[in-house]
Amino acid sequence: MSEIExxxxxxVVDDDVDQLMxxxxxxxxxxxxxxxxxxxxxxxxxxxxxxxxxxxxxxxxPALSGDKVLALARNQAPSTTRFIxxxxxxxxxxxxxxLASGADGYISKSVQGESLARKLISIYKKSRLPAASAx
Numbered sequence: 001m002s003e004i005e006x007x008x009x010x011x012v013v014d015d016d017v018d019q020l021m022x023x024x025x026x027x028x029x030x031x032x033x034x035x036x037x038x039x040x041x042x043x044x045x046x047x048x049x050x051x052x053x054x055x056x057x058x059x060x061x062p063a064l065s066g067d068k069v070l071a072l073a074r075n076q077a078p079s080t081t082r083f084i085x086x087x088x089x090x091x092x093x094x095x096x097x098x099l100a101s102g103a104d105g106y107i108s109k110s111v112q113g114e115s116l117a118r119k120l121i122s123i124y125k126k127s128r129l130p131a132a133s134a135x
Contacts, residue, residue, distance in 0.1 A: 007033040008124050011050055013043055013069065014058035014086070019109065023056070023116070030117035040064035047077040053124055056107070059087035059097060067101035074102070082127045084120070 010032050014020050020036045027034050035050050037043060040061045047055060055073065057066035064072075070083045077083075082104040087094050091108055098106035105123045107116065 007031060008054060008120065009033045009035070009050065009052045010054045010056060010120065011035045011037065011043075011046060011052040012056045012086075013037045013040065013061065013066070014056075015039065015061045016058070019058075022112070026113055027117060027120070030114070032117070032120070040066070040069045043069050044073045044076040047073045047081060051078050052081055053127075054120055055081060055083045056086045056120075057083060057103075059085050059089060059094065067097055067103070070101050070103055080127065082123055084123060 010027060012020060012023050012034060014023070015038055017038065020038065024034045024036055035046070035052065037046055040063045055077070057069055059066040061069070066085050066087070070085070074083060085094060085098050085101065085103045085106040086109060087106070088109040094106045094108060104127065107119055111119060
């Protein structure tokens with residue numbers, strides 16, 4: 001996989017330090033620009049100042065779950081920012097939560113390495129396509 005020409009800015013929000021470090025190392029090695037945050041608190045301010053292309057949100061984070069953070073942070077984020085729920089929960093539950101919360105996608109924490117990078121690139125590219133006409 002070639003290095004991304006214009007680095008995709010990703011904000012990863014997870015209370016698990018080991019998981020954060022793993023995702024940060026992995027995505028950095030594939031050319032992403034990574035910012036991590038260990039709490040659901042302060043995410044709205046971060047999306048406003050960092051202006052990430054993608055926000056990877058842990059669903060099971062203390063204080064405020066990822067789907068609730070999404071609702072608050074989306075109002076502060078640039079319109080082009082895409083929010084992806086990220087969890088070790090079973091995929092059916094994750095899909096359902098993603099749809100209910102208005103997330104732009106979901107990824108299981110079992111997806112790692114090049115597969116994770118590819119999924120994020122796919123979501124990023126899909127978000128950059130011109131909207132199809134409603135005819």
